[in-house]
Every structure is written in C-alpha cells, then in structure tokens.
Amino acid sequence: MSKVMIIGCGGVASVAIAKCCQNSDVFTEIMIASRTKSKCDAMKEKLQPTTKTVITTAQVDADNTEELIALINEYKPDAVLNVALPYQDLTIMDACLATGVDYIDTANYEAENTDDPEWRKIYEERCKKEGFTAYFDYSWQWAYKKKFEDAGITAILGSGFDPGVTSVYSAYALKHYFDEIHYIDILDCNGGDHGYPFATNFNPEINLREVSAMGSYWEDGHWVEVEPMSIKREYDFPEVGEKDMYLLHHEEIESLAKNIPGIKRIRFFMTFGQSYLTHMKCLENVGMLSTTPINFEGKEIVPIQFLKALLPDPASLGPRTVGKTNIGCIFKGVKDGKEKTIYIYNVCDHQECYKEVGSQAISYTTGVPAMIGTMMVVEGLWKKPGVFNVEEFDPDPYMEALNKWGLPWVVCENPQEVE
Numbered sequence: 062m063s064k065v066m067i068i069g070c071g072g073v074a075s076v077a078i079a080k081c082c083q084n085s086d087v088f089t090e091i092m093i094a095s096r097t098k099s100k101c102d103a104m105k106e107k108l109q110p111t112t113k114t115v116i117t118t119a120q121v122d123a124d125n126t127e128e129l130i131a132l133i134n135e136y137k138p139d140a141v142l143n144v145a146l147p148y149q150d151l152t153i154m155d156a157c158l159a160t161g162v163d164y165i166d167t168a169n170y171e172a173e174n175t176d177d178p179e180w181r182k183i184y185e186e187r188c189k190k191e192g193f194t195a196y197f198d199y200s201w202q203w204a205y206k207k208k209f210e211d212a213g214i215t216a217i218l219g220s221g222f223d224p225g226v227t228s229v230y231s232a233y234a235l236k237h238y239f240d241e242i243h244y245i246d247i248l249d250c251n252g253g254d255h256g257y258p259f260a261t262n263f264n265p266e267i268n269l270r271e272v273s274a275m276g277s278y279w280e281d282g283h284w285v286e287v288e289p290m291s292i293k294r295e296y297d298f299p300e301v302g303e304k305d306m307y308l309l310h311h312e313e314i315e316s317l318a319k320n321i322p323g324i325k326r327i328r329f330f331m332t333f334g335q336s337y338l339t340h341m342k343c344l345e346n347v348g349m350l351s352t353t354p355i356n357f358e359g360k361e362i363v364p365i366q367f368l369k370a371l372l373p374d375p376a377s378l379g380p381r382t383v384g385k386t387n388i389g390c391i392f393k394g395v396k397d398g399k400e401k402t403i404y405i406y407n408v409c410d411h412q413e414c415y416k417e418v419g420s421q422a423i424s425y426t427t428g429v430p431a432m433i434g435t436m437m438v439v440e441g442l443w444k445k446p447g448v449f450n451v452e453e454f455d456p457d458p459y460m461e462a463l464n465k466w467g468l469p470w471v472v473c474e475n476p477q478e479v480e
C-alpha cells in the first residue's frame with residue numbers, strides 16, 4: 062500500500078502511470094502532476110475505470126521548488142517519481158529534501174540553458190577534471206548524498222532501461238555469474254520502423270542532444286573521448302537481426318565505472334539507420350540543434366525547441382511503429398579463475414506494447430522500470446538514506462519484477478562479442 066506522486070505526463074510517464082495502475086496492490090493512490098493539467102486529466106479519465114488505484118491530478122511547475130513543496134505537503138506521498146525532464150531533477154530533489162519524501166528518477170541532471178555562465182564555469186572545470194564533455198553527468202545529484210543521508214530519505218537515480226535495467230543487469234551478472242567483471246558493452250538496438258523519414262523515439266531535445274554529443278567510453282580508469290558517431294560496429298541482434306550501431310557517451314558508464322570493482326572498459330552502442338543520421342547531421346549543420354535562443358521577427362526562440370514543435374510527438378508513434386527493440390549488456394570477466402562471457406538482454410515488441418498500454422517500446426522499456434524502481438522503494442526493498450544508482454542495491458527483486466511486469470530477460474552464454 063502506498064501513495065506516490067508522479068511528476069510529468071509525457072511518453073515515459075504514460076507507461077509508468079499505466080503500470081502503477083496495473084499494480085494497484087502496491088500503488089493504492091497516485092497523483093499525476095505535470096505542467097499541462099489537461100494531459101493528466103485525460104490520463105486519469107482513460108485509466109480510472111480500469112484500476113483500483115485512486116488517481117488524482119494537479120498542475121505543477123516542476124522548475125519551481127516552492128510550488129513542488131506546497132503540492133507534496135498537501136498530497137503527502139510516500140515517494141515522488143520524477144518522469145518530467147532531466148532539467149527538473151534538482152528542483153524536485155530539493156522539494157523531496159524539504160518534505161522528507163523519497164525520490165526516484167530515470168535520467169541524470171542536465172542544464173536547460175547551457176549558455177548560463179554560472180553553470181558553464183562548473184561544466185568546463187568538470188570537462189577538464191573528468192575528461193568528457195557531455196552536458197549531463199552525475200556530479201550534481203551525487204552532491205546531494207550527505208543531505209539525503211542526514212534527512213534519512215532515499216534517492217534512486219536512473220531507474221529507466223538505460224540507465225536502469227542495464228545497470229541492474231550489471232549488478233545481477235556480478236552477483237550470480239562472475240567473481241570480477243572486466244568488460245561491459247551495453248547495446249541498445251531499436252529495430253522498430255515508424256514510417257517517418259525522421260522522428261525521435263523520446264523527447265527530441267533530450268534525444269538529439271545525447272546523440273550529437275561527443276562519443277566516449279571508460280578504459281583503464283579514465284574516459285576516452287571520440288568524435289560523434291566515429292566508432293561504428295555491426296551486430297546481429299537476437300530476434301531483430303543485423304544492425305549498424307555507433308558508440309555514444311551514456312550516463313550509466315559513469316556510475317558503473319564507480320560501482321563495478323575491477324572494471325577495465327565500458328562502452329555503449331546504439332543502433333541508427335542512415336536516414337536518421339543524415340537528417341541529424343543536416344539539422345546540426347544548419348543550427349537547428351542549438352539551445353541558444355535567437356531573435357526571430359521580434360520573438361525569442363530556441364532552435365531545438367522550435368524543431369521539437371515540428372517533429373512528430375514521440376507519444377504519437379505508438380500506433381505506427383512496428384518491429385522490436387533489443388537492449389542488453391555483454392559482460393566479460395572471470396569466474397573461478399576462468400574467463401567467461403554472457404549477454405543479458407530484453408526483446409520488446411512495439412506493437413505488443415501499443416496493444417497493452419498505448420505506447421511504443423521506447424517509452425514502455427523506460428516506464429516499466431520507473432514503476433519497478435518506485436515499487437522497490439515504497440515496499441522497503443531498496444530503502445536506505447542517501448543517493449544511489451540502481452546497481453548499488455540487491456538486483457534480485459528488481460530482476461524478478463522485470464519478468465513479472467512485461468520486460469522478461471534472457472541470459473545467453475558465449476554470445477557474439479563486439480570487436
């Protein structure tokens with residue numbers, strides 16, 4: 062029995078909310094609070110007749126800590142699930158601290174305005190110190206550890222698929238299959254087709270920033286940074302087939318490098334088709350991916366936000382996307398003195414997800430783990446004071462929940478390896 066406030070009502074939130082409603086023994090009451098209340102009300106209207114979970118809705122500006130504090134104090138949830146945008150991570154964590162409520166999210170903090178001189182100064186120091194230039198990193202949220210410890214509350218960072226499930230797979234592999242893991246390759250394959258020449262599967266602003274950033278990987282205790290999309294491999298994905306994939310910087314590399322003892326290298330690859338890459342390069346070259354506001358006919362606009370308004374809404378891709386995703390990790394290490402390699406992955410079918418919750422598989426594979434991470438906290442299975450990444454907890458109950466709630470996984474011994 063629990064009462065949870067869910068912030069955000071977009072693609073990922075819709076799935077997390079639908080899954081909480083399927084799991085009404087655990088989620089007895091939920092509040093959907095987001096910027097546009099009409100979306101929350103529409104979600105309530107659709108789901109309330111199907112569930113015992115009591116749904117309430119509210120309007121909130123999650124950039125405003127005071128507003129969040131007032132709403133949390135009024136609703137008194139056991140936990141807050143943040144499925145808004147990474148820009149709101151810190152204001153929501155501040156509100157959780159002020160009200161003594163546990164916090165869960167799916168993506169690490171990212172500044173909305175990367176031209177803000179105060180943020181830029183800290184960012185540039187971090188680039189020099191750490192050796193990677195992505196706009197997002199864990200330092201901002203890890204800095205809350207002591208405050209959460211002192212307040213006696215839990216923050217779980219990154220309970221989506223990647224980060225999230227991939228990180229739990231890592232903890233599970235270490236617990237059950239290895240004495241030491243030396244190499245991790247995280248492979249994110251979307252074999253789905255939505256029929257548009259160009260669309261992003263989740264929030265276009267966040268997605269395009271991630272994909273156009275410099276690539277990087279962790280090797281022998283430090284970051285190696287490479288030009289965007291400069292490392293390409295082919296891989297034959299189970300149930301999807303042969304795809305081109307490219308090395309990207311990805312946030313779980315940062316936490317796994319810290320939390321997996323003895324690790325030598327961690328890389329992250331994502332599949333992209335040629336049409337996506339050509340469109341992205343062109344948009345980047347003409348300045349459409351910029352986050353710096355420009356003046357257009359007397360009105361200030363941010364190019365990437367304007368682009369977002371032109372692109373298909375990721376939430377509208379559900380009915381037209383066919384095919385499957387395959388996301389997982391290849392682990393190589395030693396057990397009882399012998400070298401071994403295993404591959405843990407999940408295959409998810411876009412149309413099956415759409416039939417179940419009305420969303421495509423990208424939102425589904427993030428929304429289900431967001432619900433599961435929240436369940437771990439409100440059931441007391443993953444609850445200790447501080448700020449944690451998901452691989453820092455016992456992976457077993459989470460892995461069991463993945464099988465139960467729609468993301469079954471496979472362990473494959475001796476898989477094809479990535480060169």
Ligand code: NDP
Pocket residue numbers: 068069070071072073074094095096097100121122123124144145146147149167168219220221222223224225262263264267375423426427
């Ligand atoms: P969407 O853009 O579809 O949804 C974001 C939601 O947040 C919208 O409902 C939006 O409101 C709301 N929102 C934005 N700003 C505010 C604000 N200031 N106050 C209140 N509500 C606000 O994004 P997605 O659902 O695609 O992504 C959600 C999160 O999931 C992101 O953080 C993303 O990075 C993360 N993610 C994580 C993945 C993982 O595997 N770990 C994979 C994919 C996504 P409105 O409706 O008014 O626009």
